[in-house]
Each structure stands twice: as C-alpha cells, then as structure tokens.
Amino acid sequence: DAKTTQPTSMDCAEGRAANLPCNHSTISGNEYVYWYRQIHSQGPQYIIHGLKNNETNEMASLIITEDRKSSTLILPHATLRDTAVYYCIVRPFGGSNYKLTFGKGTLLTVNP
Amino acid sequence: GAVVSQHPSWVICKSGTSVKIECRSLDFQATTMFWYRQFPKQSLMLMATSNEGSKATYEQGVEKDKFLINHASLTLSTLTVTSAHPEDSSFYICSAIGTSGNEQYFGPGTRLTVT
Numbered sequence: 001d002a003k004t005t006q007p008t009s010m011d012c013a014e015g016r017a018a019n020l021p022c023n024h025s026t027i028s029g030n031e032y033v034y035w036y037r038q039i040h041s042q043g044p045q046y047i048i049h050g051l052k053n054n055e056t057n058e059m060a061s062l063i064i065t066e067d068r069k070s071s072t073l074i075l076p077h078a079t080l081r082d083t084a085v086y087y088c089i090v091r092p093f094g095g096s097n098y099k100l101t102f103g104k105g106t107l108l109t110v111n112p
Numbered sequence: 113g114a115v116v117s118q119h120p121s122w123v124i125c126k127s128g129t130s131v132k133i134e135c136r137s138l139d140f141q142a143t144t145m146f147w148y149r150q151f152p153k154q155s156l157m158l159m160a161t162s163n164e165g166s167k168a169t170y171e172q173g174v175e176k177d178k179f180l181i182n183h184a185s186l187t188l189s190t191l192t193v194t195s196a197h198p199e200d201s202s203f204y205i206c207s208a209i210g211t212s213g214n215e216q217y218f219g220p221g222t223r224l225t226v227t
Contacts, residue, residue, distance in 0.1 A: 102157075
C-alpha cells in the first residue's frame with residue numbers, strides 16, 4: 001500500500017473549520033484515500049473515503065487534488081469532541097482482505 | 113453505521129494465564145475480521161487477518177501459537193492470548209468488513225493488563 005505523510009499535530013479553535021492535510025504521492029490508480037479517527041482509548045471510527053472526486057458526508061468533506069498526490073480532510077465546524085488522532089490511509093477499494101495500515105496520524109486538538 | 117462489539121472492555125489477569133477476547137459484528141455479517149494491538153502512544157499494529165471458516169493469517173513477528181484466533185461464524189471472532197505475560201499488556205482492537213468490502217468497522221477495544 002502507498003504510504004502517507006501527515007503532520008504530527010494540529011490545533012483548531014472550537015467552531016472553526018479544521019483542515020487536516022495528507023500527502024500520498026505514491027498512490028496507485030486503484031487506491032482510495034480513507035480517513036479514520038481515534039478518540040482516546042476508543043476504537044477507530046470511519047470518517048470518509050474517496051478516489052478522485054471531492055466527497056462530503058455528515059461528518060466531513062474530503063478534498064483530493066487532481067493529481068491525487070495529496071488530500072485534505074475538512075471538519076467544517078470543529079467541536080471539542082472532535083479532538084482525536086486522525087489517520088489518512090490509502091488502500092485498494094473493495095476486497096475484504098485489503099488491510100488498513102495505520103501510520104502515526106495527526107493529533108487534532110480542538111480548543112475552546 | 114455498522115456496529116462491532118468487543119467483550120470484555122477491560123481485563124486484568126495474572127502472568128501465565130490465558131485470556132479470551134470476543135469480537136462480534138452486531139448488525140451485519142463479516143466475512144473478514146482483523147485484530148490489532150496498540151501500545152500506549154503508538155499507532156495500531158495489525159496482528160492478524162481472520163476469515164470465517166479458515167485459518168487466520170498472521171503478520172510477521174506475531175506468534176500464532178500465542179495469539180489464537182478463531183472465526184467460527186460470520187458474526188464472531190475470538191482472540192485468545194495464551195500464557196500471557198506483562199509485555200502482552202496492551203489495547204486490543206478488532207475490526208470487521210461487511211459484504212461490500214469497502215468500509216472497515218472497529219470495535220471499542222479491550223484493555224488487557226497482565227500482572
């Protein structure tokens with residue numbers, strides 16, 4: 001699987017948008033970008049995934065650059081409960097045996 | 113979204129004993145489940161991939177005779193830590209993939225402490 005690079009930590013003010021970047025310059029054509037987050041002492045939570053088009057759901061928006069070498073996860077109105085480690089992962093789409101490889105992720109701290 | 117549960121949520125055991133952790137997909141059938149381990153301040157490390165009705169596939173460096181995995185049904189996988197030692201103390205997390213194969217749902221984790 002392609003590797004990803006994320007900043008170690010970021011801060012965001014409550015109510016503001018949180019923009020979390022991810023570099024995946026070696027991504028393959030059949031690989032999707034997935035985002036998960038892990039709140040302290042809990043299991044990871046799926047957020048969103050995409051291939052090349054921008055995606056939006058009730059949790060977040062995912063912006064993928066045209067060359068697919070980087071992406072940004074956007075939490076439009078961050079709350080204190082969004083404080084977590086955010087993981088950007090690339091893996092092939094579908095196929096139940098495609099495992100997720102977690103990097104160190106970005107610790108997002110939302111401040112009041 | 114789909115729900116994955118784990119039991120117990122935390123367990124304390126004595127060195128040398130065995131501990132079983134259950135992972136269940138509550139509202140979907142999971143042909144594949146994964147087991148991860150996470151040490152403090154570290155990321156999740158995949159231990160093994162479990163397919164229903166077949167033997168688990170272990171990652172390099174994970175002792176299959178120590179970490180026994182059974183995936184007897186489409187909704188249940190178990191991880192047994194045999195002859196546990198203090199260095200096995202960790203946060204164990206399972207995940208399951210539904211029939212679409214696209215999204216992986218994680219359990220809440222089990223905190224194991226070996227004294």
